[in-house]
Amino acid sequence: MPELPEVETIARGVNKSLRGDRIVEGWFSSYPQPFKTPPSKQASGLANRTILAVHRTGKHIVFELGVPDRSTAHADSESGRDAGNADPGSSRAAPPDAHSSDAQWIVHLGMTGRLLVAKPECVPAPHTHARLTLASGLELRFVDPRRFGRLEFRNLARHAAFQRPGAEPLEIGAKQFAALFRERHLPIKAALLNQSLLSGVGNIYADESLFHAGIRPRRRTDRISVSEYTRLRQAMRQVLRHAIRLGGSSVSDYVDADGERGFFQVEHCVYQRTGEPCRCCQTPIRRVLVAGRGTHYCPNCQR
DNA sequence: CATTTCACCTGGTGGC
DNA sequence: TGCCACCAGGTGAAAT
Numbered sequence A: 001m002p003e004l005p006e007v008e009t010i011a012r013g014v015n016k017s018l019r020g021d022r023i024v025e026g027w028f029s030s031y032p033q034p035f036k037t038p039p040s041k042q043a044s045g046l047a048n049r050t051i052l053a054v055h056r057t058g059k060h061i062v063f064e065l066g067v068p069d070r071s072t073a074h075a076d077s078e079s080g081r082d083a084g085n086a087d088p089g090s091s092r093a094a095p096p097d098a099h100s101s102d103a104q105w106i107v108h109l110g111m112t113g114r115l116l117v118a119k120p121e122c123v124p125a126p127h128t129h130a131r132l133t134l135a136s137g138l139e140l141r142f143v144d145p146r147r148f149g150r151l152e153f154r155n156l157a158r159h160a161a162f163q164r165p166g167a168e169p170l171e172i173g174a175k176q177f178a179a180l181f182r183e184r185h186l187p188i189k190a191a192l193l194n195q196s197l198l199s200g201v202g203n204i205y206a207d208e209s210l211f212h213a214g215i216r217p218r219r220r221t222d223r224i225s226v227s228e229y230t231r232l233r234q235a236m237r238q239v240l241r242h243a244i245r246l247g248g249s250s251v252s253d254y255v256d257a258d259g260e261r262g263f264f265q266v267e268h269c270v271y272q273r274t275g276e277p278c279r280c281c282q283t284p285i286r287r288v289l290v291a292g293r294g295t296h297y298c299p300n301c302q303r
Numbered sequence B: 001c002a003t004t005t006c007a008c009c010t011g012g013t014g015g016c
Numbered sequence C: 001t002g003c004c005a006c007c008a009g010g011t012g013a014a015a016t
Helices: A004-018 A039-046 A070-079 A081-086 A174-182 A188-193 A203-213 A226-245
Strands: A023-028 A051-057 A060-065 A103-108 A114-118 A128-134 A139-143 A150-155 A286-290 A293-297
Touching (some): A004 A060, A004 A114, A188 A203
Antiparallel strands (some): A023 A128, A051 A060, A060 A103, A103 A150, A114 A139, A128 A139
């Protein structure tokens, strides 16, 4: 589900709700699959840190975290919550500053991952693999039925900051975009899905971008002209920006951090419209396999 | 090395 | 109703 527009929507939502909040403690399920960092290390690494900012890079959500607030940890364990609350220097007094980030929590949602801001009394969904309790009283929950998602904690004193593997689709220039693909020899759809080239485009937005550019998904990257790449980049930018404005695509169960569905699925021209008439020329949309993924295109509009 | 295929998971859907 | 095959937004390891 989560491609660039969905991940962007979730990151914005979490940032809005939790920026400046403090992580009191983390709970992680015993399944090893969703974790790049062992659960115990994530829990101890996250505790008592302030969330300075939450942002998207590629398909990853990155939490920028401040240094652990030891005074709060002591106050909580020795003299109860009152001491922490009475101290104006603790909890939310300091303005969040992402540049002073001391650690990062990196969330990848895989196919079915969700990140939800919830009230603690709200019953957790099945397949909830992580819960962070926050000083505000809210909870952040990571839910992921298929367990393709990944959670990682990085202490920046000892590890480099997270970097997306490829270029950012909304930042790359026209010249670099064409250069990225022209010397390769694979179907353009496969190239668009390769995150080490371009980070953020997935199955939905690859198909939609190729439709709007009028390019067939099986065309090889080395046989597409520079002017076609200019069109493709333009189409991709417009599709991604429009999808972000509509809160992403809710194909089956995608929801944002507040549990709200997106609306870009209504605008899909080809994705999961096999056999339905093209919105442009009425030709039935065709489905084929490219790079092992279901791929949808209009045989008339795309050449 | 570049490219392609497949395994990793659970759940929903549609055919018989 | 039950059983089964097939499909799903992603990625990285293994095979070619």
